[in-house]
Amino acid sequence: MKFIKMIMLGYWAALLCACSSATPTQTTQVKTSAKIKNVILMIGDGMGPQQVGLLQEYTKRAPQSIYHGQDSAIVKLANLGVVGMSLHGPADRLVVDSACSATQLATGEPAGNEMIGLNRQGMAVHTILEKAKAKGKATGLVSDTRITHATPAAFAAHQIHRSKENDIALEMLTNGQVDVMLSGGLRHFLPKGYTLPSTPIHHFEQGLKAAALPLTSKRTDAQNVLLLAEQSGYEFAFSKQQLNQAKSTKVLGLFASSAMADAIESKQGEKPNEPTLSDMAMHAVKTLSQNDNGFFLMIEGGQIDWADAITMMQEPYSTKWLNLILSLKPY
Numbered sequence: 001m002k003f004i005k006m007i008m009l010g011y012w013a014a015l016l017c018a019c020s021s022a023t024p025t026q027t028t029q030v031k032t033s034a035k036i037k038n039v040i041l042m043i044g045d046g047m048g049p050q051q052v053g054l055l056q057e058y059t060k061r062a063p064q065s066i067y068h069g070q071d072s073a074i075v076k077l078a079n080l081g082v083v084g085m086s087l088h089g090p091a092d093r094l095v096v097d098s099a100c101s102a103t104q105l106a107t108g109e110p111a112g113n114e115m116i117g118l119n120r121q122g123m124a125v126h127t128i129l130e131k132a133k134a135k136g137k138a139t140g141l142v143s144d145t146r147i148t149h150a151t152p153a154a155f156a157a158h159q160i161h162r163s164k165e166n167d168i169a170l171e172m173l174t175n176g177q178v179d180v181m182l183s184g185g186l187r188h189f190l191p192k193g194y195t196l197p198s199t200p201i202h203h204f205e206q207g208l209k210a211a212a213l214p215l216t217s218k219r220t221d222a223q224n225v226l227l228l229a230e231q232s233g234y235e236f237a238f239s240k241q242q243l244n245q246a247k248s249t250k251v252l253g254l255f256a257s258s259a260m261a262d263a264i265e266s267k268q269g270e271k272p273n274e275p276t277l278s279d280m281a282m283h284a285v286k287t288l289s290q291n292d293n294g295f296f297l298m299i300e301g302g303q304i305d306w307a308d309a310i311t312m313m314q315e316p317y318s319t320k321w322l323n324l325i326l327s328l329k330p331y
Contacts, residue, residue, distance in 0.1 A: 037293075037294035038289075039128075039132070039297070040297045040298075041105075041128075041296075041297070041298045041299070042299045042300075043151055043298065043299070043300045043301070044300075044301045044304050045145075045301065045302040045304055046304040046305020046306070047304050047305075051304060055072055056075070059071065093113045097114055097150065098149075098151050098162075099111075099113070099116050099150035099151075099154055099161075100112060100114065100115060102151040102154035103115055103116060103125075103154040105154075106127040106128055106129065106154050107125040107127050107128070109125050114150075114162050115159075115161070116153050116154050116157050116158060116159040116162055116164075116168065117154055117157050117158035117159065118159075118160065122160065124158035125158075128155070128296060129156055129177060129296050129298065130156070132296035133178075135293065136291075136293040137291060137293045137295050138179045138180070138249065138288040138290070138291035138293075138294070138296075139156075139178050139179050139180070139288070139296050140178065140179060140180035140181070140182075140287070140295065140297040140298070141155060141156060141178055141180070141182070141183070141297075141298050141300075142182045142183065142280045142281050142284050142297065142298070142299045143183040143184075143299075144183065144184070144260045144261075144277045144280075144300070144301065144302050145184060145185075145259045145260070145302035145303060146165070146183055146184045146185030146258060146259055147169075147172070147181050147183035147185045147254065148165035148166075148168040148169050148172070148188045149162075150162040151300045151302060152181075152298065153165075153168045153172070155298050156178045157171045157172055159171070165185070166188050166219050166220070166221075169185070169189050169225050170223060173225050173228050173232065173234075174232075176232070179250050179287075180249075180250070180251045180283075180284045180288060180297075181251070181252050181253065182237075182243070182251070182253040182275075182280040182283065182284060183253070183255070183280075184254065184255055184257070184258055184259050184260040185254060185257075185258065185259075186213065186215075186238075186255075186256065186257050187217055187218040187219075187257045188218050188219065188225070189224075189226050190216075190217040190224065190225075190226065191219055191221065191223055191224045192219050192220055193217065194215060194217050194224070195215070202230055203235075203236060204226040204227070204230050207236040208238055210239070210242070211238035211273065213239075213255075213257065214257055215257070216257050229252050232250075233250050234248070234250045234251065234252040235247070235248035235250060235251050237251060237252070237254075237255075238253070238254060239255065239273040240255075240272075240274060240275040240279060243279065243280070244283075246283070248287075249287055249290055251287060253275075253280065255273075255275060256271075259302075259303065260274055261274050262306070280299075284297055284299070285297065
């Protein structure tokens with residue numbers, strides 16, 4: 001990897017606290033004379049100073065700490081000067097939600113609460129992902145929630161409300177902006193009442209049958225978004241094995257009907273067919289790196305604000321995925 005600019009955004013020199021105050025940010029410039037080619041934006045949804053403080057206490061004091069008393073990956077990234085700060089919320093609310101926060105980070109403009117890719121006046125604004133695509137760069141979105149969830153959606157869709165996940169799924173597959181999408185949210189891509197045919201014909205049907213995922217739909221129409229994805233040239237992955245075998249530069253990976261496994265479920269092997277956030281992040285980097293013009297990639301650890309204290313300490317921000325990203329040098 002050459003010349004990666006990594007931006008970690010957050011409240012108190014940490015990852016983005018997407019469910020607390022957040023807005024457009026000035027990020028620390030990476031100290032290099034070379035032109036930045038690739039950008040990796042890592043967001044921890046729901047991470048604030050309390051979460052980071054708890055992590056630091058854990059790393060330094062807990063006998064079972066995976067860091068063995070050493071600094072966490074977040075502190076290492078902060079010391080490298082690749083951590084930004086995001087401190088302000090929208091004028092119309094005291095506490096900002098993930099959709100507004102992610103939209104402000106993606107566009108650099110103030111947004112209203114629960115809006116996706118729109119400014120405060122409700123007008124669509126080009127996102128950093130869309131601008132990267134316009135420059136010929138590869139683009140990717142990775143999340144352990146749903147690809148249609150507020151944070152990833154804000155980088156590649158423009159909708160009046162975050163709840164319009166069916167519309168978001170359709171838009172993300174028809175606007176041609178994202179090359180690699182890896183997350184959950186399969187239920188928003190399947191038509192109402194969908195059943196897998198006994199003899200699969202399409203590639204996505206063959207992948208679904210092999211992965212043996214439970215198939216449910218949240219759509220209220222007959223639109224098969226997976227069929228549109230196949231017609232647009234996406235390779236599919238519905239399991240960890242299929243992701244490992246994916247070779248295309250355009251990959252749609254949907255590994256759960258709704259959100260993916262949380263960190264404890266993953267650690268206990270309750271959903272062994274699902275890739276981890278680390279797996280998805282590293283596959284995305286490997287795939288997007290094939291573009292000579294560089295890439296933009298957003299990686300979200302999206303279940304921090306869903307967790308109790310025990311689960312939260314196991315979420316991706318406190319495990320190995322940040323250390324894996326740290327191995328991508330030089331900065």
